[in-house]
Amino acid sequence: MTQNTPLSPCHLRIAGDVRQRVLSEAQLRAHGVSVAVAAAQCRTGGPWQQPLPGVYVLHPEPPAGDELLRAALLYAGRPPASAGRRRESGAESGYGEAMVTGLAALALHGFAAAPPPASAARIDVLVPRTRRLPSVRYVRLVRAAEPPRPQEVRGLPVAPVERALADAVSGLGDATAVRRLLTEAVRGGHCEPAIVVRELNRAKLLDRPHVVDAVDALLAEGRALAENRLYDMVRSYGLPEPLWNVDLRLPGGPHLGGVDAYWPEEAVAVALDTRAPLHSLLGDDRRQEEHDAQWSAYTAEREYLERLGVTVVQLSPKELRDAKEQQAVVVRTALMAAADREPAAYVMILPR
Structure with a gap:
């Protein structure tokens, strides 16, 4: 194919499902689209774009929030090069063991204090410690020796609230933002204070004074909430x-x-x-x-x-x-x- 030769038509159609709008190299190959054809589609003014290495968005508009999340998961979850093509067709989702964590995960869990992924400067993705893939562009990889079991939110694997909180707090130096997130975790019924504190302790974040201050407020909030539940129990059940x-x-x-x-x-x-x-x-x-x-x-x-x-x-x-x-x-x-x-x-x- 020379530079002036028109591209072969790509028969992939943009669907309403984000899983059909954002695909990895391996998934494109499964549809009969080579890496060379995909790269050509991503030329300036072309119909596709490549927001991350090995990941393609099948339209030219700025990626939406769920598209950014799926792209991050596909990048982090792709099999190592040493695995060869044999593993590329393994997990249908293409996410491997990757899951969204940090502020992006909290936004998916419904936290008002967490910015939506489309407006966030960074998306954290939790992967096993053995992954050697680097962080790139808007994706920061967070490694864990024993990743938690993910929860499915909007069809995406997402870290549990307490783990997502710890990963979010680890990157925040703003005491007000930390306190707002911890308070919402308890007040919104997402998890109990003891679970949050245990996860912060595991992540070795309790040596930061602004986190300790936020934990004090969290425990006071949790205590007041538990007392209100007790009052309600006594009066509701006579x-x-x-x-x-x-x-x-x-x-x-x-x-x-x-x-x-x-x-x-x-x-x-x-x-x-x-x-x-x-x-x-x-x-x-x-x-x-x-x-x-x-x-x-x-x-x-x-x-x-x-x-x-x-x-x-x-x-x-x-x-x-x-x-x-x-x-x-x-x-x-x-x-x-x-x-x-x-x-x-x-x-x-x-x-x-």
Whole structure:
């Protein structure tokens, strides 16, 4: 083919499905289109474009958001050159083990604080650590020794919210932006604070002061949200009104601990488990020691109350969110069983 020879007509048609508008070299070959013909279609003024190495958009207009995401996944998911053509027809999607993460993933999960992919300067794609492909143009590859199981959103593999949050936060130095994302994760019901903090800890991001400040706000937000769920459970399912947020103490004796709800006549207490991994600027060993000490003290308080005849029902924010009616049955059963138990020791009830 000389430079003046017209291109052979390409019979691929642009469809409404983004999977037919954005294709890899391997997928084009499967349609009978050679690399040379594809490159010719991408000449200046041509009908196609090549936004990333080995990836083609089959129209000349600027790629839309989902097209940018698919192109990034096709680039990151293509098989290594050493695999040969035998593997090119393996995964039908062409994404391999790649998945969208970071801000682009949060946008797909519905975060208002994350910019849409079409306006983002960068799209993060999570790949196994063994991939040697470089980051290029608008695609930043994030490597993981053990990638999480992706979730499918709009037909694309997307990292779970907690992993996408950690990858997004790792690239943000703006304290306000970090706090906004973490708060939306909890307030929007995407995941519980403890899960977010655990993922940030795993990513070694809790040595950054602006992240620690955002985590403090996150835990406060999560605590308030869990308390509201508890109030709603008691009132929605007709449980007797308890005393809210009280401290229990033996007369003239030691402090027994604080509980979130207490029914004195039945000696039943509800305690919300809103613990999260300890976040501080201490080393990992010191952080674990302090966390273990806090857990030991927490367990000792609950066991002491049980020995005094106080039934302690421990509820997690996730249980109150996902199985509120079931948790109401648990509390109601504990209240009804009070008549069959030995009377509890007398305890003083103080506001917390």
